[in-house]
Amino acid sequence: MPKVTSTISKKEFSRRRKMLMAHMEPNSIAILPSSTEKIRNRDADYPFRQDSDFQYLSGFPEPESVLVLIPGREHGETILFCREKDRDREIWDGYRAGPEGACSTYQADDAFPINDIDDILPGLIEGRERVYYSMGRDQQFDQKVMGWVNAIRAQVRSGATPPGEFLNLDHLLHDQRLFKQAAEVRIMKKAAEISAEAHCHAMKVCQPGMYEYELEAELLHTFVKAGARHPAYNSIVGSGKNACILHYIENTRQMKAGDLVLIDAGCELEHYASDITRTFPVSGKFSAEQKAIYQLVLDAQAAAIAVIKPGKHWNDPHEVSVRVITEGLADLGLLKGDVDDLIVEEKYKQFYMHRIGHWLGMDVHDVGDYKIEGEWRVLESGMVMTVEPGIYISPDDKTVAKKWRGIGVRIEDDVVITKAGCEVLSGGVPKEIKDIEKLMRKKK
Numbered sequence: 492m493p494k495v496t497s498t499i500s501k502k503e504f505s506r507r508r509k510m511l512m513a514h515m516e517p518n519s520i521a522i523l524p525s526s527t528e529k530i531r532n533r534d535a536d537y538p539f540r541q542d543s544d545f546q547y548l549s550g551f552p553e554p555e556s557v558l559v560l561i562p563g564r565e566h567g568e569t570i571l572f573c574r575e576k577d578r579d580r581e582i583w584d585g586y587r588a589g590p591e592g593a594c595s596t597y598q599a600d601d602a603f604p605i606n607d608i609d610d611i612l613p614g615l616i617e618g619r620e621r622v623y624y625s626m627g628r629d630q631q632f633d634q635k636v637m638g639w640v641n642a643i644r645a646q647v648r649s650g651a652t653p654p655g656e657f658l659n660l661d662h663l664l665h666d667q668r669l670f671k672q673a674a675e676v677r678i679m680k681k682a683a684e685i686s687a688e689a690h691c692h693a694m695k696v697c698q699p700g701m702y703e704y705e706l707e708a709e710l711l712h713t714f715v716k717a718g719a720r721h722p723a724y725n726s727i728v729g730s731g732k733n734a735c736i737l738h739y740i741e742n743t744r745q746m747k748a749g750d751l752v753l754i755d756a757g758c759e760l761e762h763y764a765s766d767i768t769r770t771f772p773v774s775g776k777f778s779a780e781q782k783a784i785y786q787l788v789l790d791a792q793a794a795a796i797a798v799i800k801p802g803k804h805w806n807d808p809h810e811v812s813v814r815v816i817t818e819g820l821a822d823l824g825l826l827k828g829d830v831d832d833l834i835v836e837e838k839y840k841q842f843y844m845h846r847i848g849h850w851l852g853m854d855v856h857d858v859g860d861y862k863i864e865g866e867w868r869v870l871e872s873g874m875v876m877t878v879e880p881g882i883y884i885s886p887d888d889k890t891v892a893k894k895w896r897g898i899g900v901r902i903e904d905d906v907v908i909t910k911a912g913c914e915v916l917s918g919g920v921p922k923e924i925k926d927i928e929k930l931m932r933k934k935k
Contacts, residue, residue, distance in 0.1 A: 499674055499761065501598050504550045507667070508569055511548065512562040514663050520616055521623035521660055523548065524632045525556040538721065543853040544625070544664055546762050551597050553587065555605050559615060560623075567600020570615070575604045613639045618652045623660040661858070668852060669859035670873040675763065676907055679851070679875060680916045682719065682760035683905050686767045687919030689713035693754055694921075694931050699773055703728040703742040706754065714758040723764035723855045727755035730773060732886040734899030737845060748774040751781055753899055757855070764855040766877050767917045768903035775931035777924060780894050784882050787819035788900045789922060791880040795847055796904070799878070800912040804867040809847035812880040816843050825884070825891055842884060848877035851905055872910045879903030 515521060526542040541552055549558050551571060559570040576589035590602035603611055616622060616639055626633055643653040671679070689710045696709055707728045714722060729739040730746040734753035746752055750773040757765035770785060772778075777785060794815045795808035817839045820826040825842065826833055833839060850857040852875060861868055881901030888896055905916040921927050 498678060499550060501550070503672070503674055504548065505598060508548050508560060511664060511667060512560055512568060514667075515560075515562055515623060516621050516658070517562075518619055519562065519621040519623060519658075520619045520654075521558075521560040522612075522636060523558040523560075523625075523660070524629060525551070525554055525558075527629075528554045540721075541762070543762065543858075544660075544668075547664075547668055547853060549597060549599075551588070551593065557605065557608060557612075559612065561615060561619075564600075569598070569600045571597065571599035571602045572605045572608045572612070573602060575606070609639070613642050616640065616654060617643045617646075619654050621656045621658055622654045623658050623663070625660045626657065665858035666860070668857070669850060670871070671852065671875055671907065672873070675852070676873075676875070676916075678761050678763045679765065679905065679907070682723075682758055682763055682765035683767065683916040684919055685714060685717040685719050685760065686757040686765040687917055688717065689756065689758070690754060690767055690769050690920040691930065694769070694771055694927065695933055697746070697752065697771070697773055697775075697931070699746060699748040699750075701773075702745050703730055703733070703752070706746075706752070707742050707756075710754070710756045717758075719758035719760045721759050723757045723759040723766060727753065727768075729753045729899065732897040732899075734770065734901075735883040735885055735897065736899075737881075737883070746773045749778065750774075751777075751785075751898065751900065753901055755901065755903065757905075762853050764851060764853065764857075765905055765917065766851055766855050766879075766903060767905065767920060768879055768881075768901045769920055769922060769927075770900045770902065771927050771931065776928055781898055781900075782924060783823060784884070784895070784898050785900050785902075785924060787816060787823075788880050788882050788902050789924075790819065791815040792878055792902050792904070792922075795878050795880065796906060796913065796915065799870065799876075799906060799908060801870055801872055801908060801910065803870045805861050805870060806867040807870075808878060812847050813839055813843070816880060816882060820882070823895075825895060841888075841890075842882045843880065844883070845879075845881065848879050848903075851875045851877050870908050872908055874908045875916075876906055876908070877903055878906050 523545050525545045529537045531537045555574050557572040561568055571593040573593050574587050593599045593602035643651050692713050693706050693709050707726050725740040727739055728742045730752040731750040733739045751770055752773050753770045755768040757767050791812040795812045798807050798811050817833050818830050850859045883899045884895050886897035906913050
C-alpha cells in the first residue's frame with residue numbers, strides 16, 4: 492500500500508476558522524493553546540501529538556503555541572503565537588516555522604514570538620465583550636488566561652475595558668468538528684483501509700503458540716509501513732479469557748489452539764482515527780459455541796448498521812442491537828424469560844455491558860454531544876460513528892454452562908452517515924465466519 496501525503500488544504504483550514512468565527516458573538520475573541528510536550532522519563536519525551544482542536548483550526552504542528560481568533564479585526568483575524576527560529580535548538584530538536592513561517596506557510600494573518608504573549612495578548616483581549624476559551628483542560632494555561640484578564644481589570648480606572656463574559660469554546664467548535672467534510676472522510680477511509688489490511692495480515696499470520704504482543708507487532712508494522720506512524724489508541728489483542736476484558740492492553744499471553752482472539756486496533760492518519768475490532772479463532776476454525784456467539788454479534792451489528800441513516804436517533808442502532816442480542820441469548824439458553832422483560836430489566840448487560848459505539852474523528856472517542864436538551868441526537872449526513880456490539884461471557888460466570896465461559900466477541904466497523912443512508916469505511920476486513928476461516932487458511 493503506497494504511503495500518503497497531507498490532504499487537508501490551507502483553504503480548508505481557513506474555511507474552518509471562518510466558519511467558527513461566523514458563529515461567535517460580536518466583539519469576541521477565541522483563545523486556543525497547543526498541546527504541550529510531556530516528559531516520559533528524565534530526558535525522554537513522549538511523541539508530541541498536537542491538540543485536536545488546535546490542529547483542526549490551524550494545521551500548525553508545534554508545541555508552545557497559541558492560536559487567537561478575532562472576528563472582524565482590521566489587521567487580520569487569525570493570530571498565532573509560536574516559538575522563534577533558533578538555529579541551535581533546531582539542530583537538536585528539529586525545524587521550527589517561526590512567526591514568519593506561521594504566516595507564509597500556515598496562513599496566520601499575524602504571528603508573534605510566544606515569549607511576547609504576556610505583553611501582546613492582553614491588548615488583544617481588552618475591549619472584547621466575550622472570551623471563548625475551554626476552561627478546565629489545562630490548569631496552568633487557565634491561570635495565564637485569568638492573569639491576562641486580571642491585568643486588564645487592574646487598568647479599569649485608566650479606561651481599560653475587561654471582557655464581561657467567558658463562553659465555552661467547546662460548544663461551537665466540537666459541534667463543527669462532528670460534521671466531517673469530504674476531505675476528512677477521504678482520510679478516514681484511507682485510515683480504515685490501512686487498519687483493515689493490518690487486521691487481515693494478523694489473521695493470516697496468527698497461529699497457536701504466538702504471543703499476543705507478536706500480533707500487536709504485526710499490526711503496528713503494517714500501520715507504519717503504509718505511512719500511519721502511530722496507532723489511534725492502545726491496541727487490544729486479547730486471547731482466550733482476555734477477550735472478556737473490554738480494555739485489555741497487556742497483550743502478554745501466549746495464544747493456544749481453541750482460543751478466540753479479539754483484536755481492537757486502528758491507526759491514526761493525518762490526525763484522524765480508525766477503530767476496527769475483529770474476533771477470530773487462533774487455530775483458524777470456530778468451535779460450535781464460538782460460532783453461535785460470533786454469529787449473534789454479527790447479526791446484531793448488521794441490524795444496527797441497517798437502521799443508520801439521517802433522521803434516525805443516536806440510540807436507534809443501540810436499541811436494535813440490544814434486541815437482537817437479547818433474543819439470541821434467550822434462544823441459546825444463556826438468558827431465561829420474556830425478551831421484552833429481559834430488555835426492560837437490562838438482564839442482557841450481564842453479557843453486553845457497553846453501548847453500540849461512539850463518534851469517530853480526530854479523536855478515537857470524538858467530540859460531539861450525544862443528547863441535545865435531554866433527547867438523543869438525530870443522525871445527520873457527515874457524522875462518523877463506530878458500530879461495535881459484543882458479547883462477553885466471564886470465565887467465572889457460574890450461571891451459564893461451562894462450554895460458554897470465557898468466550899468474548901466484539902465486531903466493530905467505522906460508519907459514515909450519508910445523505911442516502913450510511914457507508915462502512917472499514918469493509919476491507921472480513922467478518923463472515925466462512926470468509927474469516929477461508930482467509931486464515933492462506934497462512935503466510
